[in-house]
Each structure stands twice: as structure tokens, then as C-alpha cells.
Amino acid sequence: MGHAGCQKCIRQGDPISPLLFVLIMEYLHRYLGTLNSNSEFHYHPKCKKLKITHICFADDLLLFSRGDVESVKGLMQKFNEFSAATGLKANPSKCRIYFGGTSVIDQANIKEVTSYGLGQLPFKYLGVPLSSRKLTIHQCQPLIDRMLAKIQHWSTKFLSYAGRTQLVQSTLLAITNYWTQVFPLPKKIIHRVEALCKNFLWSGKATGKRALVAWDKVCDPHNAGGLNITALDCWNKATFAKLLWNLHKKEDKLWIRWLDAYYMKGVDIMQWQMKQDCSWIFKSIMKKRDMIRCSPYWMKSLNDNSFSTRKMYTELRGDRADMNWRKLFYQNYARPRARFILWLTVLGRIPTKDRLGRIGIHTDGKCSACDQPETVLHLFFDCSFTQQIWTKVLTWLGYQIQRRDWSREWQWIMEETAKKGWKRCLLKMVVAETIYHVWQYRNERVFGNTNQTMNIDERIKIMVMIRGQHKRKLAEHLDVEHMLIK
Numbered sequence: 001m002g003h004a005g006c007q008k009c010i011r012q013g014d015p016i017s018p019l020l021f022v023l024i025m026e027y028l029h030r031y032l033g034t035l036n037s038n039s040e041f042h043y044h045p046k047c048k049k050l051k052i053t054h055i056c057f058a059d060d061l062l063l064f065s066r067g068d069v070e071s072v073k074g075l076m077q078k079f080n081e082f083s084a085a086t087g088l089k090a091n092p093s094k095c096r097i098y099f100g101g102t103s104v105i106d107q108a109n110i111k112e113v114t115s116y117g118l119g120q121l122p123f124k125y126l127g128v129p130l131s132s133r134k135l136t137i138h139q140c141q142p143l144i145d146r147m148l149a150k151i152q153h154w155s156t157k158f159l160s161y162a163g164r165t166q167l168v169q170s171t172l173l174a175i176t177n178y179w180t181q182v183f184p185l186p187k188k189i190i191h192r193v194e195a196l197c198k199n200f201l202w203s204g205k206a207t208g209k210r211a212l213v214a215w216d217k218v219c220d221p222h223n224a225g226g227l228n229i230t231a232l233d234c235w236n237k238a239t240f241a242k243l244l245w246n247l248h249k250k251e252d253k254l255w256i257r258w259l260d261a262y263y264m265k266g267v268d269i270m271q272w273q274m275k276q277d278c279s280w281i282f283k284s285i286m287k288k289r290d291m292i293r294c295s296p297y298w299m300k301s302l303n304d305n306s307f308s309t310r311k312m313y314t315e316l317r318g319d320r321a322d323m324n325w326r327k328l329f330y331q332n333y334a335r336p337r338a339r340f341i342l343w344l345t346v347l348g349r350i351p352t353k354d355r356l357g358r359i360g361i362h363t364d365g366k367c368s369a370c371d372q373p374e375t376v377l378h379l380f381f382d383c384s385f386t387q388q389i390w391t392k393v394l395t396w397l398g399y400q401i402q403r404r405d406w407s408r409e410w411q412w413i414m415e416e417t418a419k420k421g422w423k424r425c426l427l428k429m430v431v432a433e434t435i436y437h438v439w440q441y442r443n444e445r446v447f448g449n450t451n452q453t454m455n456i457d458e459r460i461k462i463m464v465m466i467r468g469q470h471k472r473k474l475a476e477h478l479d480v481e482h483m484l485i486k
Contacts, residue, residue, distance in 0.1 A: 028082050041074040042066035049261040067102035069109045128182055134280045140189045147196050151206045162336035168197045173230050180236045184284040190232045212349045224320030238313035240288045245307040327418045333467050334432035341439050342432045352376055368445035392457040393430050422477050433460045
């Protein structure tokens with residue numbers, strides 16, 4: 001083995017760098033494997049059956065051996081020879097050595113051999129804490145701190161409800177999802193994470209105002225009237241059901257082979273009797289066994305030889321009744337912020353003056369357009385100002401309807417939007433944009449920021465045209481230049 005000289009180097013970020021690194025790590029893996037022929041080297045007691053000397057992920061490396069000087073010397077000799085050949089050297093200031101059941105004298109001798117500092121459990125590896133004991137609230141604090149840092153950065157931006165919903169789903173819960181696939185999170189941490197998501201959704205800050213819709217309702221699927229945001233408690237259970245399924249089916253994975261070698265010893269995981277000396281994470285996995293043993297989806301996944309965490313999560317959430325207005329949101333190409341306000345409206349959670357009065361907030365209680373009592377029904381349908389807007393936009397779509405009470409009007413909208421066809425897609429957009437523009441106009445009047453440059457019905461038509469022209473099945477029916485429906 002010698003040192004290969006070179007004249008030119010690869011810069012950081014070069015596409016070939018990962019490939020070369022994998023090849024070098026494969027060489028390290030094979031070179032450490034030669035320790036098996038060293039009579040003075042002894043494997044770690046929990047690694048001997050599988051002859052494990054190391055675990056590597058990218059540039060993070062864990063080395064294992066028995067806690068005696070000769071074994072550590074043999075391990076370090078191989079690693080130092082690898083470093084001399086490749087130029088990849090470990091930074092001693094960033095390396096730590098962890099002991100278990102080793103005498104103080106042996107610890108001092110081993111530290112002298114390695115020149116590494118003494119480490120203590122838990123320590124952070126791949127972004128999560130590794131601990132031999134059940135995860136504590138304090139150890140989960142980095143998760144909360146990371147979420148708070150994101151929220152504090154976003155709180156300076158002017159985000160709509162729809163924008164915040166997207167950030168909760170794509171970023172905040174994505175951060176948590178990584179943890180839930182590794183650990184059973186404490187209940188208190190789950191409540192804290194959901195509180196942060198809820199506060200950010202309704203106020204844009206970590207500490208917020210009263211929620212307009214209960215969080216459990218927000219987590220319902222779209223067909224049941226929710227936003228389909230993940231409920232962490234059920235998701236954590238579903239991810240551990242996935243780990244259990246892997247134990248039952250994926251026999252080729254290293255961690256499963258290790259558990260089988262030291263715990264199950266060939267016994268089927270669904271029949272195996274859990275022992276008291278198992279690790280806390282393994283016990284958490286086994287506790288889910290009795291919960292899902294008779295689950296219909298679990299039985300189906302065993303027959304199909306495939307498992308979906310999302311489908312298991314859906315089953316754990318339970319059945320949710322479909323809303324009769326759910327099709328109003330299917331293939332609705334209105335702006336996300338308009339669909340969100342429409343969602344609040346159909347749930348009856350939009351903060352009109354009568355609703356504000358019921359929760360103790362004093363207002364004059366009058367509609368800003370006609371001085372009648374402001375309710376959801378009045379503001380969006382019964383007000384003479386709103387009726388004119390509905391008449392204009394529906395006539396523009398080609399609908400000629402007579403004035404009816406709210407219940408019949410809403411029933412007609414539900415029946416019409418449940419039908420198929422391009423015209424029904426336009427109607428869904430018009431309904432969402434009309435509700436949104438009326439609510440926006442109401443807020444401008446209430447807070448004294450009215451700055452109308454055109455009629456509301458014209459603004460609705462323009463928005464429908466802009467959104468519709470980007471959809472192939474709608475664009476051919478729109479005359480954008482003349483603002484007409486073909």
C-alpha cells in the first residue's frame with residue numbers, strides 16, 4: 001500500500017467528489033475487515049456475532065471494539081494506515097471516545113493511545129441525540145429551538161394563511177418528521193410542536209392569538225373539511241409500525257440482522273416475547289405490536305408485501321365523515337389564499353362581527369356596506385352590495401338565476417360544482433374569489449384602508465382570467481383580451 005501522488009485536485013462541490021468518496025470508504029470498510037485475522041483484536045461484545053467494526057454515514061464514522069488497549073491499538077493502527085494512504089485524517093479535537101463497563105485505568109490508557117477526548121452519552125449524531133436511555137424533554141429541545149428559529153425568521157414576512165399553511169406542512173413538520181422516524185417523541189414535545197405550528201398558522205408568530213379552527217379539525221383530510229396537516233401523535237405511531245413491518249419483512253438490513261442476532265434469535269417478531277434488557281427504542285417498537293396486530297391495513301400489508309406509512313396513519317386517525325361541500329375545493333384553481341378564506345367561510349369560522357361578539361370582542365355589530373347586523377350569511381349573500389356582485393359575476397359566467405334564500409342558494413352551488421366540465425371549474429374559482437374579495441373589501445372598510453381602483457366584480461373576472469389561462473382545459477374557453485367566456 002503506497003501513497004498515490006497527483007498534480008491536480010478536485011474542488012469542493014465537484015460532481016465526481018461523492019463517487020470518489022464512496023470508493024475510498026469502501027476501501028476503509030475492507031481494510032478494517034482485515035482485523036478479523038488479528039488475534040490481539042477483540043470485537044465489541046455487542047458486535048462480535050456480526051463482526052462489526054465501524055458504521056459510516058458520509059464523513060461521520062463510528063468505530064467499535066472491546067474496551068482493552070490491544071484492541072484499540074489494532075483498530076487505530078488500521079485507521080492511521082488508511083489516513084496515511086488517502087490523506088483523509090480525523091480531527092482529534094472533533095473526535096470523542098465513549099466507554100461502557102471499562103475500568104478507570106484502562107480508560108486512561110486507551111485515551112493515551114487515541115488522543116481523543118472523553119465523550120458522554122447522549123451525543124448528537126446525524127442531527128439527533130443518541131442515548132442509552134429514554135429520550136427526555138431536555139434532549140428534544142434542539143428540535144423546538146430549530147423550529148423557533150424558522151418561525152422567528154418568517155415572522156418578519158407578510159404571509160397569508162395559505163402561505164403559512166404551506167410552510168407548516170413543508171418545513172416545520174418536515175423537521176419533526178425526521179425525529180418521529182427515529183424516536184417515540186414524548187407527549188409534551190408533541191404538544192409543544194403542535195402548539196408552535198398552530199400559533200404560527202393563525203398569528204405568524206410562535207405565540208399567537210386564538211385559533212379560528214381547532215387543530216384536530218385542521219389535521220382532518222380535505223374530504224372531511226380539514227387542511228390535511230399531519231397529526232404528530234398518530235404519525236409517530238405509524239412510523240414505528242413501519243419499523244415493526246421492516247423487522248417482520250426486511251431481513252437484509254444491518255439493524256434488523258443485529259436485533260435478530262442478539263435478541264430474537266430466529267423467532268418471528270410477531271411471536272417473540274420481549275425481554276426486560278431490551279433497549280428503550282426496541283421496547284417502543286414492540287409496544288406498537290399489540291396495537292396494530294389486528295389492524296385491517298396491517299393484515300393487508302402483510303399479504304401485499306408492501307407497507308405505506310401514510311395509509312397506516314390514515315387508519316390510525318379513524319374514519320372522518322365527508323363534507324357535502326368537499327367537491328367545491330376539488331380542481332379549484334383559485335388562489336390558495338382565496339380557497340383558505342372560502343374554507344373558513346363554509347366552516348362558519350370566519351371572524352365576522354357577530355362571531356367576534358360571541359367570544360367577547362366588542363364591535364358595533366353592523367355590516368360596513370349596509371348597516372345591517374353582520375353575519376356570515378348576510379355579509380356574503382344577503383347584503384344588497386354582495387348580491388349585486390354575485391349577479392354580475394354569475395351572469396358573466398352565463399348563469400341566469402333568480403334571487404333565493406341562502407339555503408337554496410348554497411344547495412345550488414353544491415349541486416352545480418359537483419358536476420364535471422370546464423364551466424364548473426370556472427364556477428368554483430368564481431365562488432372562491434368572490435368570497436375572498438368581499439371579505440377583503442369588508443376589512444378595508446372596517447379598518448379604514450379602502451383604496452378601490454375598480455369594481456370588485458371586475459377584479460374577480462381579471463383574477464379568474466389570469467388563473468384560468470394557465471390551465472389548458474380552461475384557456476381555450478377564455479377570451480382574455482375581451483374578458484369574455486367563449
